[in-house]
Amino acid sequence: MTPSQVLAEWGPAAGLLAAPAALPAQTDGLNLKSRFRLKPFLMAPMAGVSDAAYRTMARAGGAGLAYTEMVSCAGLHYGGEKTWELVEPAETEPDIAVQLFGSKPELFREAAASVCERLGNRLALIDINMACPVPKVTKKGEGSALLDNPELAASLVQACIEGSGAQVPVTAKIRRGRRMGEEVAPEFARAMEAAGASAIAVHGRFANQLYHGEADWGCVSRVVKAVSVPVIGSGDVSSAQAGARMLAETGASAVMVARGSYGNPWIFRDAAALRLGESPAPHDAREKIAAFRCHVRLLSATGANLKRARSLAGWYLRGMPEAARLRGMAVTCLTLEDYLAVADEAERMLCDAE
Structure with a gap:
């Protein structure tokens, strides 16, 4: 079966839409604002998780956008088709956000050009990972290590804009700061906006917290006040209620959902309902079993x-x-x-x- 056939046959039983609703390709920051206003709950990039099947489930469950897992610019340059498998959308995906990581402007410029050429109007945006706290990434000056080097980070944004020919939005995902007690997010976000970023996603933890402790949503609010581009809040969105609350409390334009979507592809639609003051229907055990069947069939259909x-x-x-x-x-x-x-x-x- 093709992914579309899987979704059409098993999606209704799982409480999913038969097909994710398509949105027009976005070309600038203003359009991102419009897009987020319509569907503000997004599926976050997650290493080892955000494959085509997972993205399809999220979009069918109401996500306004779904991200690839972080993709190495060097991998696209040297790795060839194996790395491209992380980028290619399934037929069920109207469009996707591609997240890149690295530290060399020339590789970002090349990667942005290649991704734009290969995906065409199915590329919603290119995001630059400046948030990953994993040591094997940061020791190369990548991920959250860029928070210590705003000049280099700005040059990566500019390189992506140049490589894409300014045809798609380029965004950045950051953290509160590199080290506990040293918040740099508002100032850093201003520098990324000045470099041309169309939106900023901010996770409310310091990098050296990894995923421990609580995310500070106040940091999201401070970034919102610091920039004029859309801000996407991230961190501790473990339920639809938390997603709707983050959106209301921080003033963010959108909210990224990561681990809260584990086994819960409906979280996006449920959060949207709560935002409108509606009560989402509960998802019983049979619906969860049907969703598991659908998801596994999608894995098989996409060759994962x-x-x-x-x-x-x-x-x-x-x-x-x-x-x-x-x-x-x-x-x-x-x-x-x-x-x-x-x-x-x-x-x-x-x-x-x-």
């Missing part, structure tokens, strides 16, 4: 490594009868049929428990 479905099983089947046993079954799965058998077992145990 099916080992990724082992994590999906843990996320979608959490809280169900004998969830630990189901997870144990999933970690031995090798084929699509193996994973569908886990879903069948989950449904059988659910019937027994009723």
